[in-house]
Amino acid sequence: MSSFKDRLPPISQMGPFIALAIACAVFGMTTDNFFTGANFALILQQVMVVGVIAIGQTLVILTAGIDLSCGMVMALGSIVMTKFAVEMGMPAPLAILCGIGVTAGFGLINGLLVTRIKLPSFIVTLGTMNIAFAITQLYSEAQTVSNLPPFMTALGGTFDIAGTPISYGTILMILLYLGAWFWLRETASGRHVYAVGNSPEATRLVGIPTDRVLLGVYVLAGVFYGIASLLLVARTEVGDPNAGQTENLDAITAVVLGGTSLFGGRGMILGSLIGAIVVGVLRNGLTLMGVSSVYQVLITGILVIIAVTVDQLSRKGAR
Amino acid sequence: MSSFKDRLPPISQMGPFIALAIACAVFGMTTDNFFTGANFALILQQVMVVGVIAIGQTLVILTAGIDLSCGMVMALGSIVMTKFAVEMGMPAPLAILCGIGVTAGFGLINGLLVTRIKLPSFIVTLGTMNIAFAITQLYSEAQTVSNLPPFMTALGGTFDIAGTPISYGTILMILLYLGAWFWLRETASGRHVYAVGNSPEATRLVGIPTDRVLLGVYVLAGVFYGIASLLLVARTEVGDPNAGQTENLDAITAVVLGGTSLFGGRGMILGSLIGAIVVGVLRNGLTLMGVSSVYQVLITGILVIIAVTVDQLSRKGAR
Amino acid sequence: AEPVIGLITKTETNPFFVKMKEGAQAEAKKLGAKLMTAAGKKDGDTAAQITAIENMVTAGAKTILITSSGDAIIPAVKKAQAKGVQVIALDSPFEGADALFATDNYKAGILIGQYAKAALGGKPAKIAMLDLFPGHPVGAQRHNGFMTGFGLKANDAKSNELSSTPETVCAADTDGNQAKGQTAMENCLQKDPAINVVYTINEPAAAGAYNALKKAGKEKDVIIVSVDGGCAGVADVGKGVIAATSQQYPLKMAAMGVAAGVEYAKGGKKATGYVDTGVTLIAAKAVPGVESKDVKVGTELCWGDKK
Amino acid sequence: MSTSHKLVMQAKGLVKRYGQVTALDGADFELRAGEILAVIGDNGAGKSSLIKALSGATIPDEGEIFLDGQKIHFNTPIDARRAGIECCYQDLAVAPAMTITENLFLGREMRREGFLGNTLRMLDKKKMLEIAVQRMADLKVGIRSMTQAVETLSGGQRQCVAVARAAAFAQHVVILDEPTAALGVKEGNMVLELIRRVRDKGLPVILISHNMPHVFEIADRIHIARLGKRACVVNPKTISMSDTVAVMTGARDPATLPAECLA
Amino acid sequence: MSTSHKLVMQAKGLVKRYGQVTALDGADFELRAGEILAVIGDNGAGKSSLIKALSGATIPDEGEIFLDGQKIHFNTPIDARRAGIECCYQDLAVAPAMTITENLFLGREMRREGFLGNTLRMLDKKKMLEIAVQRMADLKVGIRSMTQAVETLSGGQRQCVAVARAAAFAQHVVILDEPTAALGVKEGNMVLELIRRVRDKGLPVILISHNMPHVFEIADRIHIARLGKRACVVNPKTISMSDTVAVMTGARDPATLPAECLA
């Protein structure tokens, strides 16, 4: 009943992996430095912020919503935690919790507007995106916050495995993915996230408190954005009021590349990790190839389409 | 059977108007110059580009898609038409047609990828957005194109009605909206757009060529982006390679504010016009109030949420 | 092997950075170096710049030239430097760069402020400020510099906040974009039709502002000043669209940076210190008490094409 | 017949309006302990609207509902579920992309024992699968794999999933809205069998059906809905099928029925 | 009985697999001119899969289909529609947010006369509304407003919309997949009436139904589907209902039926 083959994800969910494999093969052949452990470790480091945001974004998208505020909320979180620690002299762990508290608070606001007033998530998060951006600018006075306590940047540190420096943040990201994967797959509340996205009315009628599920998802997403704030701070060693401008599109791209449907209820969280890595690999590989940046944009556009096309055709083949 | 009351849109579709009325009332009370004919004429001029893009975007969203490429494709169109006219010396009408041809071509590519390979529109248009951007930059060498033939900027001209200067572009925009409205409401092919968005499977099963409907919608959207290119050129009197960066979010916002569902099949085109005007009114009114720019962002965020909340609550009241 | 030099600009959509890239490419070709380029998606996209730094280090760049989008790149720069990479700031200063080849944006603002004040000739000022977008240091420096030059009370060069006084009757963001500049100016004219001075963040915004004024029939009565001195901008000065602009020299910055990179690769030492690549006020009509160059000079110098 | 029966559910004067359409127009309702109550009526008579009001799926505009004599107010289906009422809706209320097992246990998932279940709250997928196989086998519906998504099932198979769910978890009342509409002869009989088993456990069942032979075979009383109201309640043992249909379609005034036909 | 009948549709050895599930396993099919052919079978027997293959909704993996003796290959429902085949699917295939009238005329809209219609291609909404009112009145289903969205209809009313559409536009063959499943006694009879009218116009009808009395009342021949194949075709005038059910459920081997029962 549960042979090994049954446990493998169906071929329809392998698309993102195929896209990743193809991208890697191309870069491996055209550049010298691509296929090194150090380079892969670097790519993982580069994608960890978007990767963790993408966890929250995946949850929201699984419920058939979308969160445009994720990048700006993350930026606000990083400003709050760094300013609290540096300027108010708060102990770093507490400051971090405050930052995560703020991002979770934004999640709560998003969730309340979506569940209580039944507003479309697109508009709600467009509004809170602007609000978070403005608060970030006002509160930081558009100044970068530096001289952070070491505790706050500890996750940016690395340890060596076979001479390859792996950052703690990367490990944290992978653990968060595994946790989210376990939750979505193995627990009732995780399955309810899928159910709400798949058929909100049916889920309501069987007596699941759909509003509570949704609210929980938005708050949880906020917590993930808070953790992403911390990773960003650890990676850049500053609190940057300019952060978060491109992360929201990057995160949504990662989720969609990873095979999650924007209509909700279908998808898998590990795909988002692969999607984030695909985005990072493209950026890294093209720079290593010495492609100039306008051409990078062009090629990224083309490769993104090719990646999903390959994915789609491989599914057709499997049918 | 068709009394006047029957012909009024149901209250559930009046939300955007209410939001607009509220925004106008607030600005009317807090500033001196808001409630003047000239100011309204100005706002209409300012929204005409986003307004026309929003027509194309509405069509795509009605089919349960989304078009992220709209702004960049429009920018490419304006560069093509201006460069063809100025540098290749092509007659202006022909150059304009070439520009529109390019935008329609992008629509065709989007449409083919969506219908033939069944890719999600989000990813397809994300890819073509990057491609259009890169081509724009490469082809224009990031240089503004000026000294345009007068024919190309004629739509930017104005005529007076009761002392208020009305631009031809505004009139064109309104005519396009009326045309799109007529098409969507009164013709079979227009109704099929709704049907495809509402239930693609049912539409396919009753024997409507859904792929052809979708392809048509994407190409038509491309044509609207091309007309928007012309309006942009007419308004600014240059071909600007930096255009189009914020128009896609603005246009989607206008559509969603206008009450069209991102899940497809429900909405009305005139709502998008109102949505675009709401966006323009906010920007205009806040500048008139002398609100500084960070606070403008903050207040825009809050007002967008209030607008849809009012909308939503007014619908509940109507039930 | 030929030395590898990286150039990271804020974006690739601004002609200023495009010119900078061209200058770097030309110089690299001349000196036999390999140039890699990268840019953010938009101004302020520090994340992309950090990623680009890391990728260029991996790709073996020994010198990285960067127009910083924000101080968030500093730690990444330090990490690169720790690996022996020379990092040179172009155009936008940041702490810890080995060297800075740049224009002083605050000074650029002061020059056009002084010019506008003199050109207005004692009439009461009603100024429209067409800014970049919130929170951008260059935007703040030019804005506050302009006000200082105009004799208004304003923040100093280090502040990222935009000052305002009763004379600045209107302020709006343009994203440095022509269409948005036009919209902003139109709205400002609604607010106060008597505006007689317009500060603009860059020349596309100035062109947009001029368009709006022309449509309102006011282009003759208003002084538009701007910053950048690109060839198109200087041409606009010649046409009377812009009264005066502060010219900068991106090609020069880039060429100097590439040369420093080649020097370092050849076993030379790292470049150090601040080299002011200079600001020149270009105006069609000189005004008494403010030194300026005419359009002809401006065209010859535009962005340092002909050094 | 005797009025001494304990009333499990009761509703008085329920009204539900949708815009100009009045779906319920002062409907009354009574469900006795341990009985199978059939609800019949023309299309659009308000049967589904009635049971949606009873199960908390919609909130009636007017009227009162009593459960075991207590006045209650269900705001959501959650409240009804807490009170032990399970409902199989006409449009099935299944999550199409999820598997049969998941749909069967949606909202009633079983957790593993011990640490994995209590602390990690891990689902016991194996046990749920076993039970699901068992339940579907009871209905004799030939489904090949329980890990198939419900959207890949045939119409009748899908209906079996929804019926099995309602029957499995009810503690107090089972409501079935046209549970046999899409079922074949054999499967339909299995569902009738299942309904009897539920009743024999002591739970009352509300059965909406258009299948008169089924209704007359199984119902203890028949509630006839007409134009948003209850026309009357009849006794299938004493009334003929044709009289029942006549009342249902409005061809006969219920007041003209002999007293012994009423229940 | 006589084999001289003209075959309108014919299929040989249709196979349709979904992953491990084989929905059709070499099914044959024959529809004669002017007849009402009932298709019956257990849930999951492959009835819907069969008619989906006949109407172009799915493409069979193997097998051949003939229309009027010509081998055809429907790639999409559009091809079938062009050939004059109309189908009412089990899951109804309606656009929920659109009105009843719009759904009835979806893909078959009527245009105004003259300039408005020919050049502006304007719809004749008034005429379509009138016809829609007429069609729904034929089915005696009490729908109050034709401009109601289909999603606000009761289950049976929705089914009437889908049935009326298929019957209205067919030129060649009408296929109805469980058209009376959600219908009340009166409405169900109206649909049977409608089917007879269609047949009397000379169009053959394929009727899938689980309602044996209906099937025996109206069918000229009965195709029994079993496990993805055609078990046999029987004659309702000579076979008993219980024998039919026995074959359908597999309790009786069709080979043991007396020859006069087969058709």
Ligand SMILES: Nc1ncnc2c1ncn2[C@@H]1O[C@H](COP(=O)(O)OP(=O)(O)OP(=O)(O)O)[C@@H](O)[C@H]1O
């Ligand atoms: N959400 C809604 N909006 C508008 N009208 C509705 C809605 N739900 C039901 N109605 C209307 O209320 C009436 C009663 O519907 P209901 O579903 O209760 O009928 P029913 O007796 O269950 O019929 P059926 O046997 O066809 O299932 C119908 O006329 C229907 O059109």
Ligand SMILES: Nc1ncnc2c1ncn2[C@@H]1O[C@H](COP(=O)(O)OP(=O)(O)OP(=O)(O)O)[C@@H](O)[C@H]1O
């Ligand atoms: N898209 C699909 N994917 C996987 N399996 C499918 C799919 N469609 C149908 N099946 C399977 O094929 C078999 C036949 O289904 P079909 O719908 O033809 O049955 P049916 O005879 O119409 O049954 P019913 O009387 O319940 O409507 C079923 O076991 C079903 O699970």
Ligand SMILES: [Mg+2]
């Ligand atoms: Mg019903």
Ligand SMILES: [Mg+2]
């Ligand atoms: Mg079926």
